[in-house]
Amino acid sequence: MRGADTFTESLFSLRKLDDFVPKSHPLRSIRVMANEALAKMDRLFAGMYEAHTKGGRPSIAPEKLLRAMLIQILYSVRSERQLMEQVQYNLLFRWFIGLAMDDEVWVPTVFTKNRERLIKHHAIVEFFNEVVALAEKKDLLSGEHFSVDGTLIQAWAGHKSFVRKDGGDQDNDGGSAGDFKGSKRSNETHQSKTDPDARLYRKGKTASELRYMGHTLTDNRHGLVVNARVTYADGHAEREAAKIMINDARQAVQDASAEITLGADKGYDAQEFIEACHEMKVTPHVAQNTSGRRSAVADSIASSVGYAISQQKRKLIEQGFGWAKTVGRMRQAMVRGLKKVDQMFVLNMAAYNLVRLRSLAQIRPS
Incomplete structure (x- = not known):
């Protein structure tokens, strides 16, 4: 019926x-x-x-x-x-x-x-720390073996907002603020009116865009994010942020004699960064960059078993970036200003950790 x-x-x-x-x-x-x-x-x-x-x-x-x-x-x-x-x-x-x-x-x-x-x-940062503490309580962190990487975050500002700091309507070569094609612009002479903290930056084959740079430090056991931050986008930001984050991780380890390792890609293979790691008593498991140069990573480190494991595990860090940019919509920040973008990025990493913790609980129930 x-x-x-x-x-x-x-x-x-x-x-x-x-x-x-x-x-x-x-x-x-x-x-x-x-x-x-x-x-x-x-x-x-x-x-x-x-x-x-x-x-x-x-x-x-x-x-x-x-x-x-x-x-x-x-x-x-x-x-x-x-x-x-x-x-x-x-x-x-x-x-x-x-x-x-x-x-x-x-x-x-x-x-x-x-x-x-x-x-x-700083309630969002505190929430992130409490989520990390939950993972530690569940014995899901190694606390000794880490990976680090950075990713670009597009700012919520367009090219037309990037104008001269001195207030001039035209660039030196005659290009107006509305017609910037062919004009020379740099972060030293120009600034975004929409988001003053954003920086014009390009990496590899990508086009120059107004961007921030997000950084995470992950624990190698399950790829959980244990530290996250956003900085201005520049060529030194990744290594500088990495030094701060791994130093925090080093200080958190109670056993001063414990071996701390840090996996990273070739972009971190710089003499000053490798030396900084050794000063912090951190073994740099950084991918060797031998393209027309000598790697700063010692061959004795690169030939170790732990190095090979770190190079395999460090790829887990990309999952957090991919999740934040697709699910969390962090490919382009929907807030303006370094502090707000930083907080939203940290909250995304906290949410990612919660999703990972749920998945891990299904694999290894308590």
Whole structure:
């Protein structure tokens, strides 16, 4: 018998949001881990709002705000306005964030303003650190063998915004700001009006674009990201960021005699970088660059078994970059300014780690 095309709603419903989420849904374990990390940040959250305890409307709970930012990354939602629209009708999003069915959805501008507070108080970095601590608690990190690499992030600014710093309307060769073809431009003489922190940069065969550079340090056991940061884009940024990150990892190792190794590609095969690694008591498992030059990496290191393993493991770092640029939409930053781009990149790496932790839990259940 043909069913009738009718729509009838019940006046009341006894079902909870949790009833609508399948027991095997991947977000369940991710939410548990995220909440465990957020619970460790209670003191930080209290300090963020202690100056606003008297009067005024209550702000968005920072835990809900961070979960909303995570869901935006995990489901590739391109803007806060679109995120708020989807939260309005998406029960899965409401459940993950912690909003009841009858709770009002935030205005996009209010959401963005509260996000700025998280960035100001380094809450995103703290969340990333707590996620890394979860991985360490689960014994998923070696703590001694690492890989490092960098990737380009396109700034949210166009070529036409890249104008002379002195305010001149024309370049030296007569080209106007609107017609830059054939004109000579550099970061020394020009700056973006849209995003002053962005730098004109090219790498390899890529075209010159306004960019930032993202860097990660991964643990070789499972490819989990243990350090992440964004810097200005220039030819020395990768090695300088690598030295900072591996030094932090070296300091975190309690056993000073433990061998710390660092895998990297040929771009890190520079004498000053290799020497810096040795000074930090880090064995540089850097790919040897022998194209018309002598490698700075000793042959005794390159011929070791550990070196071969590091060269194999270091390729895992590309998975994090690929995930952040496709799922997390970090191919082009949707925020402006070094600090904001850095925070969004770090949050992407935290989200990537949560996804990896869920996958690893299925492989080796506790």
